[in-house]
Amino acid sequence: MNSKEKLQAAATKLFMEKGYENTTVQEIASLVGVTERTFFRQFKDKSDVLFDTSNEMGHRVAAFITDHFDVEQKPLKLAVDGFASVFGVFDGERERVLARNQIIQSHSDLQERELLKSQALIGSVTNALSVKFDSELSELAARFAVEIFYMAFTKWIESTEKSFVEQVLAVYEVYEKLCQY
Amino acid sequence: MNSKEKLQAAATKLFMEKGYENTTVQEIASLVGVTERTFFRQFKDKSDVLFDTSNEMGHRVAAFITDHFDVEQKPLKLAVDGFASVFGVFDGERERVLARNQIIQSHSDLQERELLKSQALIGSVTNALSVKFDSELSELAARFAVEIFYMAFTKWIESTEKSFVEQVLAVYEVYEKLCQY
DNA sequence: TAAAGTAATGTCAGTGACTGACATTTGAGA
DNA sequence: TCTCAAATGTCAGTCACTGACATTACTTTA
Known part of the structure; x- marks a missing residue:
């Protein structure tokens, strides 16, 4: 599980627990043990973490x-x-x-x-x-x-x-x- | 023309001239002669200024x-x-x-x-x-x-x-x- | 194995969107 | 002219997001 997947899992967890608005990118990153900057290298924005951009489907x-x-x-x-x-x-x-x-x-x-x-x-x-x-x-x-x-x-x-x-x-x-x- | 309409006109003008990203809400407000805060009282966010939320159509x-x-x-x-x-x-x-x-x-x-x-x-x-x-x-x-x-x-x-x-x-x-x- | 290179991550300072709390102004009506 | 309410200003603060540069970790190659 690379940091991208870890971030997705952590984000989903936090969004469910405390809501999307009440969850900061900071918190998501901390939960995984990386910095905010790493989050934004993986995802173009906060919402991006929930979406598969590859259009695989x-x-x-x-x-x-x-x-x-x-x-x-x-x-x-x-x-x-x-x-x-x-x-x-x-x-x-x-x-x-x-x-x-x-x-x-x-x-x-x-x-x-x-x-x-x-x-x-x-x-x-x-x-x-x-x-x-x-x-x-x-x-x-x-x-x-x-x-x-x-x-x-x-x-x-x-x-x-x-x-x-x-x-x-x-x-x-x-x-x-x-x-x- | 109230400040809402003035802001819409100003925003459209600036977006066309310099692009959406390169235009700050600050600039839009200044062009009309109001503060940024007034902008955000009229529109829920920057993009909102381009949309009619009333669903009139x-x-x-x-x-x-x-x-x-x-x-x-x-x-x-x-x-x-x-x-x-x-x-x-x-x-x-x-x-x-x-x-x-x-x-x-x-x-x-x-x-x-x-x-x-x-x-x-x-x-x-x-x-x-x-x-x-x-x-x-x-x-x-x-x-x-x-x-x-x-x-x-x-x-x-x-x-x-x-x-x-x-x-x-x-x-x-x-x-x-x-x-x- | 050591050196060198490359990819991932960290650090940090900065910009701009957006909000809450409170003060001030302005305009319509009593 | 006074009064109340709506619109606007002020200000401090949070958070999303970015660029530039430093550091770490992992790979390749001589």
């Missing part, structure tokens, strides 16, 4: 799409399946995801940050879809897929009735209903 | 929806028409909108802030649609409408070919194409 969804062009012809369904597949792991780490979500909902800076990540997600998905579909159609499908994902995520957070995959598919069915108007 | 779109339930039965089309109608004014103030957009694109804090506003927009539109439609369908339609709006906005920024309303309708047609898969 975006790449995974994109990879799924690339791999399944032949099994699913509908662009949006393909992207949505990608989200379902990649984020299906959420069910296995519900605790952690819930804790992280609670921190993020507690402070608008963090919510904003989370939303910026969705832009990267849209970009990755758009690129992946563009290989087989018109670029405008790809972008729209990517945007919609991300919205379906978020809506499903919210519902998944609020209730334990369905698995993540089921929630995603349930929201996709709402989309199909919407199309029928 | 959200309310207007909601009002449009409420007024047009009988002329347009499709929930998404109704919401999209609302955006087209309310934001049609952009054509008349292209300069200003472009300038503001340029500032926002220059700094990720501002982009994040802009994205948070879209959540308020989604909320207003969802509420308005919920009067006649199922709540899940309403939320999804609201989310999609906002995405269509943003995509249209981006295209409108990048080219002068079409009016804002035309761009919105063009993206809506992409949606119809998407539904046909």
Whole structure:
């Protein structure tokens, strides 16, 4: 566990215990045994410690799409399946995801940050879809897929009735209903 | 023109001239002839000076929806028409909108802030649609409408070919194409 | 193994965003 | 003109964040 990971763990712990605002970077660093300066070498700002900037999930969804062009012809369904597949792991780490979500909902800076990540997600998905579909159609499908994902995520957070995959598919069915108007 | 409006004007001016990062709140306040403290009484933070927190546009779109339930039965089309109608004014103030957009694109804090506003927009539109439609369908339609709006906005920024309303309708047609898969 | 190089971390001083507490001014109405 | 309230000023302080430079620790190579 390098200092970056240690800082992430310490930050999450402190944010949960005393809240995001009431935790100083100083405290996070001290808990790990490094200085504030080291924190800011690892993360661009305080909120950064909670976010994976690599867009790894975006790449995974994109990879799924690339791999399944032949099994699913509908662009949006393909992207949505990608989200379902990649984020299906959420069910296995519900605790952690819930804790992280609670921190993020507690402070608008963090919510904003989370939303910026969705832009990267849209970009990755758009690129992946563009290989087989018109670029405008790809972008729209990517945007919609991300919205379906978020809506499903919210519902998944609020209730334990369905698995993540089921929630995603349930929201996709709402989309199909919407199309029928 | 009260000090709030003066500060907004001064801030926009300075942000354009020297960039967002290179402009201090001190400078903005001085330009207007007030102190930094007054700035922070009007705006919750530096970026706030660029954003209308009232969600006025959200309310207007909601009002449009409420007024047009009988002329347009499709929930998404109704919401999209609302955006087209309310934001049609952009054509008349292209300069200003472009300038503001340029500032926002220059700094990720501002982009994040802009994205948070879209959540308020989604909320207003969802509420308005919920009067006649199922709540899940309403939320999804609201989310999609906002995405269509943003995509249209981006295209409108990048080219002068079409009016804002035309761009919105063009993206809506992409949606119809998407539904046909 | 010793020297040399490189990456991670520490130190420190400084800037700028933002807040709380309290004082002062200003403007509208009695 | 007096009075009250709202807006603004003053000031001291905290905390996020950065640049410059020093130090430590770990790797490579002769």
